[in-house]
Amino acid sequence: MGKISYMKLKGSQNLRQRLLLATLSSTPILIEDIRADATWPGLLPHEVSFLRLLETVSDDCHVEINETGTKLKYKPGIVMGGRYLEHDCGLSRSIGYFLEPLIVLGLFGKKPLSIKLKGITNDPKDPSVDTFRSATLPLLKRFGVPSEGLELKIESRGVAPKGGGEVTLSVPIIHNSLKAVTWTDEGMVKRIRGISFSTRVSVQFENTMIHAARGIFNRLLPDVHIYTDHKAGAQAGNSPGYGISLVAETTSGCFVSVDTTISYTRGNDDMDIDERKELMPPEEVGEEIASLLLGEIEQGGVIDSTHQGLLFLLCALCPQDISKVRVGKLVPYGIQTLRNIRDFLGVKFVIKPEPATGTVMLKCIGCGLKNLSRKLS
Amino acid sequence: SKWKESLVERTISRKTTNLMQLVYGKSETKPDDSSHEDIDADASDEDDEFFKPKSEGNKKSSKGLEGDEVNTDDSSKFTNYASIKDWKDGEIIESIRDRFVTGDWSKAAQRGKAADNDND
Helix, strand or coil: CCCCCCEEEECCCCHHHHHHHHHHCCCCEEEECCCCCCCCCCCCHHHHHHHHHHHHHEECCEEEECCCCCCEEEECCEECCEEEEEEECCCCCCHHHHHHHHHHHHHCCCCCEEEEEEECCECCCCCCHHHHHHHHHHHHHHCCCCCCCCEEEEEECCECCCCCEEEEEEECCCCCCCCCCEECCCCCEEEEEEEEEEECCCCHHHHHHHHHHHHHHCCCCCCEEEEEEEECHHHHCCCCEEEEEEEEEECCCCEEEEEEEEECCCCCCCCCCCCCCCCCCHHHHHHHHHHHHHHHHHHCCCCCHHHHHHHHHHHHHCCCCEEEEEECCCCHHHHHHHHHHHHHHCCCCEEEEECCCCEEEEEEECCCCCCHHHHCC | CHHHHHHHHHHHHHHHHHHHHHHHCCCCCCCCCCCCCCCCHHHHHHHCCCCCCCCHHHHCCCCCCCCCCCCCCCCCCCCCCCCCCCCCCHHHHHCCHHHECCCCHHHHHHHHHHHHHHCC
């Protein structure tokens, strides 16, 4: 057997993205120093869970972790996809953490992917499942992903600390490659949509949040609809919580989204959570989320800050055409993504600030990734 | 005249590379984190103290914008609490009026045009 040359990396940062890019570019990687100095060293439960997920959706991939979990060897296999898969995402991170890399991976599979994910559906750390439906999936369609077979179904909701949510993700495969975009026109916000939810608390929480959020939008736009999704019984998961996600749709088909979730944090992970924080009252939640959405709109760009990473990644995966996009301010995760893209795919963006609008224009030539898994059949 | 044009061009290109430098670093395309195997410099002092307390402050360092830190939190969600404004204020809300269909459409169109002109 030939010797495999591993790309050597350090640290736990961007583990998901590194694994994703390693899989897409078929680059074996070796990561060292994963939280070597931390009180709990090595890979965290959600990271191990993500590795298991990679094993579930692909064939012939090879994962090796040393005893303390501070060293990881990953040799990517072929993404198979397939139906009726299942994965328990655990409770240390929400389902959103797993969805982000999974939707990209699914596109380059052999067969369309359909997978049931269990865990936390809404959580303040990762984009919620509602944001995925309202903003992430439309973003994929921009790049030529067929809309049939692309969906996220929320079977039940679950918030931290005990989860109990369940969603089904379906991703179609792309038959050749993605489509490069020229996407610089932000348009004007024509409507605001949203969805609030509550699990194991009164529906009144939702009404209060919506009322507060509407109060801020009312002076700007009449077309504001925020739906409620009150869950009860088995569909409400195991913990009480409430939250809201909003998306602003523009005349040029851009979706700018924000979301938030209020629930108790997990007690077991950190020792110093004796003082249980008081939950933020729904009225403040509504006002804050509305303000955050207006902040995103003010900043400009064809997507919100949270989606920068995915946007850049999709641009880089395009055929060898020029993609041109406009974003607001570059955020840390976006910058990290740009660096990872350079390291794995060899794609470098031309980044130009636009002082007149305070936005940033990015241009790149895609790496021309084709769906090779499919050709094998 | 002609010699001036090249100067202007050069200044513009220097300005635009700033953001690229921020992202990709100053030197060439050499990836910074995929380093070769380094032998620990402090390996020799290890005899002095067998147990070394790890500083807690070190690992709790802020998630800096630089992104150079190893082991930062892996999350794409970015919530800008820092620049949150009081959108109930009439003046502030008028400042983004033109980004909505209820505002001035010609100004919004200009935003798009500015982009087309200065590129290419």
